[in-house]
Amino acid sequence: MHAEEVDTDASLVRRLLAAQFPQWAALPIERVESAGTDNAIYRLGAGMSVRLPRIAWATGQVAKERRWLPKLALGLPLAIPVPLATGSPAEGYPWHWAVYRWIDGENLLLDDIADPLETATTLAQFIKALQRIDTSGAPLAADLPRLRGAPLAPRDRSTRDAIAKLDGMYDIDAVTTAWEAARRVPEWNREPVWLHGDVLPGNLLFERGRLRAVIDFSGLGAGDPACDLMVAWALFSGESRDAFRAAMGVDDATWARGRGHALFQAAQFIPYYLDTNPVGVERARHSLEAVLADDSA
Numbered sequence: 001m002h003a004e005e006v007d008t009d010a011s012l013v014r015r016l017l018a019a020q021f022p023q024w025a026a027l028p029i030e031r032v033e034s035a036g037t038d039n040a041i042y043r044l045g046a047g048m049s050v051r052l053p054r055i056a057w058a059t060g061q062v063a064k065e066r067r068w069l070p071k072l073a074l075g076l077p078l079a080i081p082v083p084l085a086t087g088s089p090a091e092g093y094p095w096h097w098a099v100y101r102w103i104d105g106e107n108l109l110l111d112d113i114a115d116p117l118e119t120a121t122t123l124a125q126f127i128k129a130l131q132r133i134d135t136s137g138a139p140l141a142a143d144l145p146r147l148r149g150a151p152l153a154p155r156d157r158s159t160r161d162a163i164a165k166l167d168g169m170y171d172i173d174a175v176t177t178a179w180e181a182a183r184r185v186p187e188w189n190r191e192p193v194w195l196h197g198d199v200l201p202g203n204l205l206f207e208r209g210r211l212r213a214v215i216d217f218s219g220l221g222a223g224d225p226a227c228d229l230m231v232a233w234a235l236f237s238g239e240s241r242d243a244f245r246a247a248m249g250v251d252d253a254t255w256a257r258g259r260g261h262a263l264f265q266a267a268q269f270i271p272y273y274l275d276t277n278p279v280g281v282e283r284a285r286h287s288l289e290a291v292l293a294d295d296s297a
Helices: 010-020 061-073 116-132 153-164 172-183 225-229 238-248 252-273 278-293
Strands: 029-031 039-044 048-053 083-087 097-101 193-195 204-207 210-214 221-223
Touching (some): 010 048, 061 083, 061 097, 116 193, 116 225, 116 238, 225 252
Antiparallel strands (some): 029 039, 048 097, 193 221, 204 210
């Protein structure tokens, strides 16, 4: 999916395990088909997974999750990934990688969720619980522009460039108008709070139609919580979106910035991954179209 992506396969994973974690090297290894863009995931036996960054910009995620996830898990009402071990560069693979506990579940669309209103409330409770956790020592989005909790203003040029690439697929004047509306909203001026950074359908796991876990904390940081509202347009609609908004209890400005983050994410994603990630592009199209159809922000 990236020009500078590092190739991985099950053979590489087995060699890495054999050299560094031989107790797991004989377990079955199976690549997990995923629309995720930063990491390649392999299932290891029945109870673990191996995660290897695909691209240089994702290489700091292993250490960040190893440090923070065990601390955050204590205050969260849903399951999150549990790091078990960190591997070192070897066998031609250039970066640190990690072994996690496997979490059963599947990604669902809204129509397949057992109770969308319950899911909206449950997810809001998770996000609010994350926001209540002390941020001392947290990576600050203001210092790390790649994190979505940073202000929207510095993203203006890149977002407009991405919107231009949507010409022929969307009414780019309408997309630009929606983006400019988000840009006019006052930025977050309170203390930064913990944010997941990528609360999207691909990072929500369901069992029997009910939300069980939130995964992939690669965008974890502290900043403007509006970015964790993207899921309102990426997954919910109608009553379930209203229920999510009510459960989050955010002000109008934060909701409007959330809509801006949803637009930014989708507009960037679609042209970049158009020919390489059909599942992810379909999800991003859904999100963008929901933003354009929504005048609540």
